[in-house]
Amino acid sequence: SAVISQKPSRDICQRGTSLTIQCQVDSQVTMMFWYRQQPGQSLTLIATANQGSEATYESGFVIDKFPISRPNLTFSTLTVSNMSPEDSSIYLCSATAEGRNTIYFGEGSWLTVV
């Protein structure tokens, strides 16, 4: 199984600032994803992080707000830009290895915007 590490695990951010979340996987994976889980809600896919190219964003999410990088097979970052209280959520990195039979999640980054 893959172990996914995220940091920061928790942060309190000021309105209007930006925060970058890092995701590191302990083995090479084929696909990496970023999800958001707002309070009391299920997981919503933000984007698929593509190695060496622009991420593929889901409807309702844009690159200017959520820039994503994936410079190699095991590392990705998500930036939440110009934060507002509505961005207070858990942000989860996930990854799947070859064959896509199992999808793993990191422990999540819990962001509170004040």
Next chain:
Amino acid sequence: QKEVEQNSGPLSVPEGAIASLNCTYSDRGSQSFFWYRQYSGKSPELIMSIYSNGDKEDGRFTAQLNKASQYVSLLIRDSQPSDSATYLCAVWSGGSNYKLTFGKGTLLTVNP
């Protein structure tokens, strides 16, 4: 819009009973199906995966898949208070748009 629907819950069962969690999905091209457990304040934890029609058993957990009916379920036998959590059904889409879509989750409470 590819959707995954779950019982709204909450579902409450007595300790030792069977808990039954249900999920339907809209994308007939879906290939893989997962059940995740999420404790309050924690990230989702994969507990079962199923890829073909029929039943798959793992300890006290049984996943059931019926692709013709676009239906997947999770049975938890001999439910324990430690099973109290939100259970998320997730569906892996096929075709060229690989992604995992989650249902809203069902909150299960097992009463001692």
